[in-house]
Amino acid sequence: xxxxxxxxxxxxxxxxxxxxxPLVVVALVAPRKWSVEKGEAYECGVRTTGETWxxxxxxxxxxxxLFLVFDIETIFLYPWAVSYLGLAEAGFGLFVLxxxxxxxxxxxxxxxxxWAAGDLRWV
Amino acid sequence: xxxxxxxxxDFSQLWALSPEILLTLWGLVLLLxxxxxxxGRPGSSRRKTVGSLALIGPIGVFALLLAPLxxxxxxxxxxxxxxxxxxxxxxDPLATSFNGVIALxxxxxIGMSMAWDFTEHWGAYFALLLWAAVxxxxxxxxxxxxxxxxxxxxxxxxxxLAAAFxxxxxxxxxxxxxxxxxxxxxSALFLFGLSLLYGLTGTTFLDGIRRVLVESAAATGEAxxxxxxxxxxxxxxxxxxxxxxxxxxxxFHQWAxxxxxxxxxxxxxxxxxxxxxxxxxxxMKVLLHALAPWAGAVGGEAGGGWVLIVAAxxxxxxxxxxxxxxxxxxxxxxxxxxxxxxxxxxxxGVLAAMVTVRSGxxxxxxxxxxxxxxxIYSLTTVGAFAAAAWLARGLGRDDIDDxxxxxxxxxxxxxxxxxxxxxxxxxxxTAGFVSKLAMFLEVLNADASARSTLxxxxxxxxxxxxxxxxxxxxxxxxxxxxxxxRSPGPAPRGVSWPIVLAALAAVGFGLEPAPxxxxxxxxxSAMLTITLPPSPPDLPAPAPVAAIPVSGGMAMQK
Numbered sequence: 001x002x003x004x005x006x007x008x009x010x011x012x013x014x015x016x017x018x019x020x021x022p023l024v025v026v027a028l029v030a031p032r033k034w035s036v037e038k039g040e041a042y043e044c045g046v047r048t049t050g051e052t053w054x055x056x057x058x059x060x061x062x063x064x065x066l067f068l069v070f071d072i073e074t075i076f077l078y079p080w081a082v083s084y085l086g087l088a089e090a091g092f093g094l095f096v097l098x099x100x101x102x103x104x105x106x107x108x109x110x111x112x113x114x115w116a117a118g119d120l121r122w123v
Numbered sequence: 124x125x126x127x128x129x130x131x132x133d134f135s136q137l138w139a140l141s142p143e144i145l146l147t148l149w150g151l152v153l154l155l156x157x158x159x160x161x162x163g164r165p166g167s168s169r170r171k172t173v174g175s176l177a178l179i180g181p182i183g184v185f186a187l188l189l190a191p192l193x194x195x196x197x198x199x200x201x202x203x204x205x206x207x208x209x210x211x212x213x214x215d216p217l218a219t220s221f222n223g224v225i226a227l228x229x230x231x232x233i234g235m236s237m238a239w240d241f242t243e244h245w246g247a248y249f250a251l252l253l254w255a256a257v258x259x260x261x262x263x264x265x266x267x268x269x270x271x272x273x274x275x276x277x278x279x280x281x282x283x284l285a286a287a288f289x290x291x292x293x294x295x296x297x298x299x300x301x302x303x304x305x306x307x308x309x310s311a312l313f314l315f316g317l318s319l320l321y322g323l324t325g326t327t328f329l330d331g332i333r334r335v336l337v338e339s340a341a342a343t344g345e346a347x348x349x350x351x352x353x354x355x356x357x358x359x360x361x362x363x364x365x366x367x368x369x370x371x372x373x374x375f376h377q378w379a380x381x382x383x384x385x386x387x388x389x390x391x392x393x394x395x396x397x398x399x400x401x402x403x404x405x406x407m408k409v410l411l412h413a414l415a416p417w418a419g420a421v422g423g424e425a426g427g428g429w430v431l432i433v434a435a436x437x438x439x440x441x442x443x444x445x446x447x448x449x450x451x452x453x454x455x456x457x458x459x460x461x462x463x464x465x466x467x468x469x470x471x472g473v474l475a476a477m478v479t480v481r482s483g484x485x486x487x488x489x490x491x492x493x494x495x496x497x498x499i500y501s502l503t504t505v506g507a508f509a510a511a512a513w514l515a516r517g518l519g520r521d522d523i524d525d526x527x528x529x530x531x532x533x534x535x536x537x538x539x540x541x542x543x544x545x546x547x548x549x550x551x552x553t554a555g556f557v558s559k560l561a562m563f564l565e566v567l568n569a570d571a572s573a574r575s576t577l578x579x580x581x582x583x584x585x586x587x588x589x590x591x592x593x594x595x596x597x598x599x600x601x602x603x604x605x606x607x608x609r610s611p612g613p614a615p616r617g618v619s620w621p622i623v624l625a626a627l628a629a630v631g632f633g634l635e636p637a638p639x640x641x642x643x644x645x646x647x648s649a650m651l652t653i654t655l656p657p658s659p660p661d662l663p664a665p666a667p668v669a670a671i672p673v674s675g676g677m678a679m680q681k
Contacts (some may be wrong), residue, residue: 067309106151109151113154116155116159116162
């Protein structure tokens with residue numbers, strides 16, 4: 001048991017070291033010069049206008065959620081498509097196809113719902 | 124899954140899953156109906172239409188459950204295969220009867236939801252109720268850890284959302300948020316416990332876990348229990364955290380009062396009844412079946428096991444729940460503490476079932492008594508929450524004082540509510556009394572070494588029942604002994620029929636408990652005896668990587 005977990009422990013140490021090392025190096029060698037511009041909030045290089053603590057429209061989140069749904073769909077579809085032929089040869093073809101159709105139909109209903117509920121209209 | 128053999132999937136097995144499939148699809152239909160044909164209609168009209176449509180879901184489940192009975196054995200349903208879909212889901216009497224119970228509770232909750240306008244999004248709301256029911260049904264039937272976890276998440280994620288549905292009330296948002304934060308942490312710990320269990324046994328099937336544990340106990344020659352097995356003890360503790368959260372058992376109960384009070388009354392009812400019902404059945408499956416070899420002894424001289432942990436949780440839960448309920452003024456909050464207390468009673472029953480399972484005599488009787496108690500508790504609690512829905516509709520608030528004078532204004536419903544309170548206390552001739560009696564009498568069947576500890580727990584439970592009489596009686600006092608100018612008005616139909624139905628069940632099963640007790644007993648025996656075929660073709664032998672921790676665990680025991 002221990003050797004197996006030992007590898008995980010080594011990996012953990014390596015990961016922590018990988019993340020901490022650049023910070024340590026920067027702290028040691030980087031020059032520090034403070035200026036007003038550097039203290040401002042960063043907005044893709046554009047000069048900041050107004051308050052930084054503005055409220056976002058809740059619509060942003062609806063869009064983000066819908067995007068996420070279809071992002072996940074792609075992530076799921078791709079390995080499915082890659083392994084489909086092998087599964088079909090093993091005799092799982094119909095089963096796997098039905099599974100994917102069920103998944104896609106569920107997502108399609110979600111999209112239709114969001115559309116019909118007016119969530120896709122930017123107001 | 125490795126496609127090593129031709130697929131044994133049998134599409135006729137889907138018949139056994141038809142209630143779940145029906146409710147899933149019907150939830151989608153409700154979503155689309157609400158934004159499609161009903162678009163632009165005022166909220167209260169959509170509430171009535173979508174709510175009535177939603178009722179078709181549980182009614183359809185009843186039809187599907189009754190169809191094999193009407194068509195005769197062998198027609199449609201085929202033989203009752205105990206394990207479906209690669210042995211991950213059980214199609215046994217337990218799943219069938221609890222599908223019926225869950226559908227009944229769902230119908231009552233939908234009825235209560237139609238009482239007043241607490242939201243605008245009726246399609247999404249009713250769909251969430253239906254999908255939570257799907258999660259409960261799968262949870263009750265799950266025979267494998269991953270399916271169990273997925274079902275648990277499906278159920279609770281729907282309930283997180285539903286708890287926050289009364290958007291113009293801050294308390295509702297708070298309820299959803301607290302439920303979500305506590306729940307996600309508990310789920311993460313639960314999942315970690317399951318992964319440890321998988322690492323130790325090399326399988327995720329409940330029956331497979333039992334078999335591996337029995338074999339390793341036989342190999343080391345120990346009587347079982349967890350002494351010295353640090354990883355196993357951690358796994359059991361983490362799994363108990365997950366289940367303790369769902370059952371609102373002390374010390375994982377803090378979310379319950381705030382969530383029950385803040386959420387709309389139908390959602391609180393659904394969390395208190397359906398969620399607790401399904402989680403307790405899953406807990407019994409995991410503890411009594413899969414982890415039974417780790418139970419340990421109660422008497423004390425042998426090695427410890429989860430029995431002692433569960434005994435401590437049960438004692439703390441029922442005492443804390445009852446004492447805290449004494450101080451409550453809000454009806455839903457009082458019911459929350461009452462449901463905590465009842466979780467404690469049920470855990471005592473689980474212990475009794477475990478000890479009798481081990482002595483081998485009347486395993487199914489004890490577990491069946493717990494299931495009976497669970498069903499009666501769920502029905503009466505939903506009825507009691509319907510009173511809160513009534514108050515919220517009429518007065519916009521739901522304190523116990525708001526019940527004042529209802530005994531004069533609506534005597535029929537007040538009598539029904541009184542019956543429900545008597546049943547929750549556990550007074551004859553209600554079903555609450557019979558179920559408590561049946562569950563605690565099973566303790567006498569426990570083997571001699573365990574009897575003293577269990578009798579101590581039962582004595583504590585009886586003292587607690589006496590304490591609980593005080594706060595339930597406050598509801599009775601408000602109903603019958605007080606007068607008030609403010610009245611919630613006559614009860615709408617959606618509130619009155621759940622109350623009447625629950626009261627009828629409480630009296631009916633109190634006078635004639637035999638049919639329900641028998642069916643629960645057969646369900647329990649199905650739950651405890653379910654086995655996978657000795658070497659199922661689709662169940663791969665434990666991989667060598669997974670087998671290493673088993674030997675490591677045994678080495679640690681020595």
